[in-house]
Amino acid sequence: MSYSNNEVIQTDHITKTVQRSSLWKEVMKRFFKRKMAIAGLIILLLVFLFSFIGPFFSPYMTAGTNPQEIHQAPSLSHWLGTDHLGRDVLTRLMLAGRISLTVGIGAMLLAVTIGGILGILAGYYGGLIDQIVMRIADILMTLPGLPLLFIMAAIMSEWQVPAEQRLYIVMIMLSLVNWPSLARLIRSQVLSLREREFMVATEVLGLRDKRKVLNHLLPNVVPLLIVTATLSVGGAILSESVLSFFGLGVVPPTASWGNMINTANTLIDFTNRPWLWIPPGVAIFVTVIAVNLLGDGLRDSIDPNMKGR
Amino acid sequence: MTQQKPLLSVNHLKTYFQSDDGLVKAVDGINFDVYQGETVCIVGESGCGKSVTAMSIMGLLPDSSTIQGSINLDGExxxxxxxxxxxxxxxxxxxxxxxxxxxxxxxxxxxxEQITEVLLEHQVISKKQAIKKSLELIKLVGIGRGEQIIKSYPHQLSGGMLQRVMIAIALACDPKMLIADEPTTALDVTIQAQVLNLLQDLKEETNMSMLLITHDLGVVAEVADRVVVMYAGKVVEQGTVEEIFTDPKHPYTRGLLQAKPVLGSRKKRLYTIPGQVPKLVDLKPSCYFADRCEHCMEICTQQTPELKCNDNSEHKVACWLYEKEVVHQ
Known part of the structure; x- marks a missing residue:
């Protein structure tokens, strides 16, 4: 092909806009204007540091149980006191944070992967695939989540799953309960995207399905995915705490915020030793609030139409 | 040109849609050829089946449609x-x-990304080469500063530039045949002319064929070699651009040409063809234009006229007025 002698149009005026380009930079700019969202992000980072780096500064990491120091009130050597086995509560709180955050994020990643893939497939191909996926999702959604989790957890206890593996099984359980609503959301988004003109254009250009889905559909769904994924982390942390509180999720000796609160079940601990159950309760509360603030902020900055509510 | 084998040959193409009211005959047995390096315009009002014709050729019809006849592109x-x-x-x-x-x-x-994608899809080419080719394509369609353009997003460019980008994408793999479905309708008038000139230049350079769908007769006069006039899913007249503009035969074509504003002759109102395109469901055998036609005869409401030449030229028309057997009243 030789070059056209058609006149070259002046493009000076667009150079400035091109410099700052990128939709993501715009999103970041809007995000950093939201004080609450920033607060959420900072709190979350602190919780992460507390849980994952904190234990390395604790002198009680290797100590484990210590019969000499059971049920001590908070003091300079044990900032948050000790439990009935003489373990340092602060150290356990950090270790429990690792578990709770891991379960929350792991369950979210699994749910987003399953829900995202199935939602995109159902929305894009429609027909039989859509029917099968959405009917399974419908069935799962008609079953109330918590009892379902209880039943699965009870089965897990029945099979005597080792304590360290329960963590992963709890993740899988939570994602099984959470994927249907995600898949539905993604599917509806894909259904509307599929009819957009640029998707017709990809058809005209003869692109294969893989390219159409990965390059054209997925990037358009990603913002929605990020927001719902973030918000669902909070839900997953809460569900895990509930399960563990009832002794059905992560079980001792592995610490989780939920099974730490479990001590509040005994009247003596509840009335006389608040240092055992208030800290994990506060930890759950703060983390979930921070996650939700972050999620709301992300949603508002990704979708500018929502702002000014 | 007539000796050559046509690049695109559409024969007895029928595209029907099943609707709640019955079978919609959106395209009803049309024939036309497009030769190498030629621009053919399909003109007609909205709802005449122009776009459905294009979609039929591209194979982009919904599942509710049925397609008959043949569409032959370069032997396939x-x-x-x-x-x-x-x-x-x-x-x-x-x-x-x-x-x-x-x-x-x-x-x-x-x-x-959107230009290189097509290249990577259809050609054996490395990513680097594809980017190089995209820069050439951007230059080819007359946009400067290619390096910046390829890094920018669609919302950062104007409509005219985006249409140039679309043309670049469409031409990426050196197509033999380009279908343009009202490529200038969404652009403002000054840009329209630029885009048309660009298309025309590119067509001549690459020797591709172009099928242009439009309702803008100004565009037709500017770029077309031959014109196909469609009405209610049928071809009513077909000929070279000179024949159509200087000697329109079908009353519908005449009406279209009359409805076109002419510089220098200001009228209070533009001419309009009375009535509208009939609903394409359950049409009786007749000339579908009959009830809007000022020359309507008895036979027009009873039999469908066939598209044929009435002299030795390639100028074809489907109208009873030109049938020798019919006694003019």
Whole structure:
């Protein structure tokens, strides 16, 4: 092909806009204007540091149980006191944070992967695939989540799953309960995207399905995915705490915020030793609030139409 | 030109849609050829089946439609191709540009990504070469500062530039045949002329054929070699651009030409053809234009006229007025 002698149009005026380009930079700019969202992000980072780096500064990491120091009130050597086995509560709180955050994020990643893939497939191909996926999702959604989790957890206890593996099984359980609503959301988004003109254009250009889905559909769904994924982390942390509180999720000796609160079940601990159950309760509360603030902020900055509510 | 084998040959194409009211005959047995390096315009009012014709050729019809007849592109029968083979032809040998450049590009991908994508899909080419080729293409369609353009997103460019980008994408794989479905309708008038000139220049340089769908007779006069006039899913007149403009035969074509504003002759109101395109369901055998036609005869309401030449030229018309057997009243 030789070059056209058609006149070259002046493009000076667009150079400035091109410099700052990128939709993501715009999103970041809007995000950093939201004080609450920033607060959420900072709190979350602190919780992460507390849980994952904190234990390395604790002198009680290797100590484990210590019969000499059971049920001590908070003091300079044990900032948050000790439990009935003489373990340092602060150290356990950090270790429990690792578990709770891991379960929350792991369950979210699994749910987003399953829900995202199935939602995109159902929305894009429609027909039989859509029917099968959405009917399974419908069935799962008609079953109330918590009892379902209880039943699965009870089965897990029945099979005597080792304590360290329960963590992963709890993740899988939570994602099984959470994927249907995600898949539905993604599917509806894909259904509307599929009819957009640029998707017709990809058809005209003869692109294969893989390219159409990965390059054209997925990037358009990603913002929605990020927001719902973030918000669902909070839900997953809460569900895990509930399960563990009832002794059905992560079980001792592995610490989780939920099974730490479990001590509040005994009247003596509840009335006389608040240092055992208030800290994990506060930890759950703060983390979930921070996650939700972050999620709301992300949603508002990704979708500018929502702002000014 | 007539001695050559046509590049695209559409024969007895019938595209029907099943609707709640009955069978909609959107395209009803049309024939036309497009030769190498030629621009053919399909003109007609809205709802005449122009776009459905284009979509039938591209193989982009919804499942509710049935398609009959043959569409032959460069020796390949498009209606009989498998989905995979059709996909390989689209964007490669046969390309298309749309009316709305603003919405036809993916908003979250850069211009560069969208151009290279087509190249990577249809050609054996490395990513680096593809980017180099995209820069050439951008230059080819007359946009400067290619390096910046390929990094920018669709919302950062104007409608005219986006249409140029669309043209670049459509031409990426050197198609033999380009279908343009009202490529200038969404652009403002000054840009329209630029885009048309560009299309015309590119067509001459690459010797591709172009099928231009439009209702703008100004565009037709400017770029067309031959014109196909469609009405209610049928071809009513077909000829070279000179024949159509200087000697329109079908009353519908005459009406269209009369409805066109002419510089220097200001009228209070433009001429309009009375009535509208009939609903394409349950049409009786007749000339579908009969009830809007000022020359309507008895036979017009009883039999469908056939598209044929009435003299030695290629100028074909489907109208009873030119049938020798019919006694003029």
């Amino acid at each position: 029968e498009l209606t009989k191709l498998s989905k995979g083979n059709m996909r390989r032809i689209r964007g490669n040998k046969l390309s298309m540009i749309f009316q709305e450049p603003m919405t036809s590009l993916n908003p979250v991908m850069t211009i560069g």
